Structures are given as C-alpha cells and as structure tokens.
Amino acid sequence: MSTTNLASQAEDTPFVEFWNEILAPKFFRFKHVLVGGLTKHSEAIFPTLPVKKGDRVLDVGCGFGDTAIKLADLVGPEGEVVGVDCCDAFLDFAIEDAKAKGIENASFMRGDAEVALPEGEFDFVFARFGTMFFANPVAGLRNMRKALKPGGKMVHIVWRNRADNPWLSMAKDVVMEFLPEPGDDAQTCGPGPFSMSNKEMVQTMMKSAGYENVEHRRVDAPVMVGNDVEDAIEFQLAIGPAGEVFREAGEEAEQKRDEIVAALTEAINKQKISTDGIAMDSSSWVISAENPKV
Ligand SMILES: C[S@@+](CC[C@H](N)C(=O)[O-])C[C@H]1O[C@@H](n2cnc3c(N)ncnc32)[C@H](O)[C@@H]1O
Numbered sequence: 001m002s003t004t005n006l007a008s009q010a011e012d013t014p015f016v017e018f019w020n021e022i023l024a025p026k027f028f029r030f031k032h033v034l035v036g037g038l039t040k041h042s043e044a045i046f047p048t049l050p051v052k053k054g055d056r057v058l059d060v061g062c063g064f065g066d067t068a069i070k071l072a073d074l075v076g077p078e079g080e081v082v083g084v085d086c087c088d089a090f091l092d093f094a095i096e097d098a099k100a101k102g103i104e105n106a107s108f109m110r111g112d113a114e115v116a117l118p119e120g121e122f123d124f125v126f127a128r129f130g131t132m133f134f135a136n137p138v139a140g141l142r143n144m145r146k147a148l149k150p151g152g153k154m155v156h157i158v159w160r161n162r163a164d165n166p167w168l169s170m171a172k173d174v175v176m177e178f179l180p181e182p183g184d185d186a187q188t189c190g191p192g193p194f195s196m197s198n199k200e201m202v203q204t205m206m207k208s209a210g211y212e213n214v215e216h217r218r219v220d221a222p223v224m225v226g227n228d229v230e231d232a233i234e235f236q237l238a239i240g241p242a243g244e245v246f247r248e249a250g251e252e253a254e255q256k257r258d259e260i261v262a263a264l265t266e267a268i269n270k271q272k273i274s275t276d277g278i279a280m281d282s283s284s285w286v287i288s289a290e291n292p293k294v
Contacts, residue, residue: 015135016086016112018187022247024089026238027063033235035066037167037223041157041284042067042128044219046074050153050288054078055123058147060113060156061085061130065094065106071126072098072106081106082122084113085130114140117147124148127156129284132195141209148291154211155288158196160218164283167225168193171242174263178256182248192241202287211289219284224277225268232278233264 012020027034051057053076059068062083072081083106085091091108098106111117114134125144134140144154162169196202199216206214226232236242237260246253246260253260272279 012086013112013114013135014187015133019087019133020089022187023239024087026243028089028093030235030239031064032227033223033225033231034239035064037225037282038129039066040221040223040282041219041286042070044221045155045157045217045286046070049074049124049126049155051075051124056121057081058117058122058125058144059083060117060125060127060144061133062094062108063087063090063128063130065090065097065108067126067128068094068106068108069098069101069103072103075105077105079105082118083108084111084117086110086112113143115143117143119146120149122147122149123152125152125154127154129157129159129193131156132158132191132193135191137191137196138205138208141205141211145210145289145291150291151293152291153288154291155286157219157284157286158202159193160283160285161197162194164220164281165194167223167280167282168240170267170280171236171240171264172245174267175237175242175245175260177263178260179245179249179253182244186244186248192244196285196287199285202285206287206289210292212292214287214289217286217288219286221282221284222272222279223282225271225280227277229265229268229273229278232268233261236264237261 051074055075057071057075059071062068062085065083068081068083083094091110094108114136125147159165203214226235237246268278
C-alpha cells in the first residue's frame with residue numbers, strides 16, 4: 001500500500017499547507033479526543049450506509065484512515081476503498097495502520113478534493129467531518145459527485161450549529177472574554193467547523209453541485225473532550241475555535257494564559273466528569289444524496 005498523488009494536483013493552497021504544518025501535529029497529539037469523538041457520529045450511521053459487498057468507495061478527507069478501514073470491511077475483499085486526504089502525515093499513519101491490520105482492499109491517495117478527485121469510478125463517496133473546510137464548498141462537493149458512477153450515492157457528516165455543539169463552542173466563548181476575535185488575515189484550516197451547519201444553505205449547495213435526493217438526518221452524541229480537566233484544556237487551546245483565537249492572539253494569549261486556564265478550569269469542571277474523562281454534547285448532520293443516473 002502506498003500513496004499516489006492525483007495527477008492534476010496543483011500546488012498546495014494555503015489551507016492545505018496549514019493542515020500539513022499546523023493542524024496535523026496537533027491532531028496527532030489529541031488523536032484520542034478526535035477519533036474517539038468523531039467516531040460516535042459515524043458509528044450511529046455506519047450500519048445504514050448504502051454500501052454493499054464489492055462496491056468501490058471513496059473516503060474524502062480520510063484523516064487517520066479509520067473510516068476507510070471500516071468501509072473496506074463493509075465492501076469485503078471483492079470491493080475496494082480509496083482514502084484521499086491533503087495531509088501527508090495522516091496518509092502515512094493510515095497506510096501503516098491498514099498494513100498492521102492486514103487490510104488489503106484500502107489504498108490512500110494525496111489530493112485536494114477542491115481541486116480534483118478521480119472521476120466516475122465509485123459506487124459510494126463518504127466524508128466524516130471533511131467537507132466543512134472547503135473554501136469553495138460547491139467545487140469540492142461537485143468533485144465528490146463527479147467521482148461517483150451515475151446513480152452512485154454519497155454521505156457526508158458535518159457539525160450542526162454552535163449552540164448544540166458546546167464541546168467546540170463553549171471554550172471559545174470563555175477564551176473570547178480575554179482575547180480578540182481573529183482578524184481577516186488569520187491563518188486557518190478554511191471555513192470553520194460550523195460552515196455547513198445551515199440545512200437550507202447546504203441543500204442549495206448540494207443541488208448546485210448536481211446532487212439529487214438530498215436528505216439531512218440529525219445525530220446527537222456526547223463526546224469526550226479530554227481524559228481529565230488538564231487534557232481537555234490543552235485540547236481546547238490547541239484545536240478548534242478556541243484554539244484558533246488563542247493561536248492568533250500570539251504573545252497576548254501567552255501573557256493571559258494563567259487567567260484563561262483558570263476560567264476554562266471552572267467551566268470544564270461544570271461538565272459531566274467520570275473516570276472515562278470529560279463528556280460534552282455534540283450534534284451533527286448526516287447528509288445523504290445521489291448522483292443522477294443520467
Ligand atoms: C476534521 S478532519 C476529519 C478526518 C477524518 N475524516 C475523521 O473523521 O477522523 C478533516 C480532514 O480533512 C482533510 N482535508 C481538509 N481539507 C481537505 C481538502 N481540500 N482535500 C482533502 N482533504 C482535506 C484534513 O487533512 C483532515 O484529515
């Protein structure tokens with residue numbers, strides 16, 4: 001198993017550079033929080049995915065490759081899964097993990113889904129929390145549709161609104177009491193995690209990208225934001241909306257670190273704490289759609 005680059009891949013965009021240089025190391029550090037939490041949202045729908053033995057499946061923004069590996073099991077040895085991601089470190093991990101698990105029907109490919117994906121090859125396209133970062137979402141969603149065979153199906157999972165996702169929004173509210181909102185020139189991973197939370201807007205995007213039978217289904221799940229309060233604070237200050245405010249504030253954030261940590265400790269201590277860690281509520285949309293048959 002190895003990675004291939006999509007042939008038509010242009011130079012990395014600033015978002016792709018940001019994923020590789022800034023976010024990937026943080027995602028590795030907090031893999032226990034991220035994969036554990038995100039899995040709650042895919043586990044809920046995996047048994048109902050329109051995938052059958054022998055299918056060819058594309059997993060877009062596959063990250064550490066865990067969903068690609070599960071999809072490889074669903075399609076069986078006669079089927080095949082391709083995971084695509086713009087981040088080298090995630091792909092390297094996914095390749096090693098698939099090898100260690102003896103998975104022979106999954107391969108991984110480096111590519112920017114907004115620029116190009118393989119065309120017309122897949123029965124099913126999947127993305128778990130990979131599409132909200134597209135700077136041009138209709139272009140990315142259209143490339144995903146064009147990757148499908150006529151009549152092929154897709155499912156992508158995105159976060160619902162801030163209010164129903166305190167695991168991401170609460171810490172930002174706390175941090176914002178101390179630091180300014182990042183400016184227009186902030187370095188980011190692309191539009192934020194809530195960029196596809198508006199159902200009507202995403203229905204319009206999906207239709208503009210050429211899909212039909214677009215449906216939204218809500219999934220709610222408590223996620224672990226850390227093994228303990230300290231882990232949860234480090235996670236919040238590294239990744240997500242609070243992490244972005246903290247990172248962009250630079251020196252000012254470091255000067256106020258103690259005050260911010262004290263405020264976050266108070267807020268996190270009010271959450272559900274057990275021996276498993278700190279649990280907070282999260283909520284996603286599972287969006288399903290079809291590529292027209294002709
Ligand atoms: C929040 S992570 C989710 C990863 C994985 N799907 C999961 O659920 O654990 C978003 C992923 O999308 C990838 N990504 C972001 N923009 C992308 C793009 N334009 N093309 C391909 N991958 C992208 C990132 O590198 C990252 O692995």
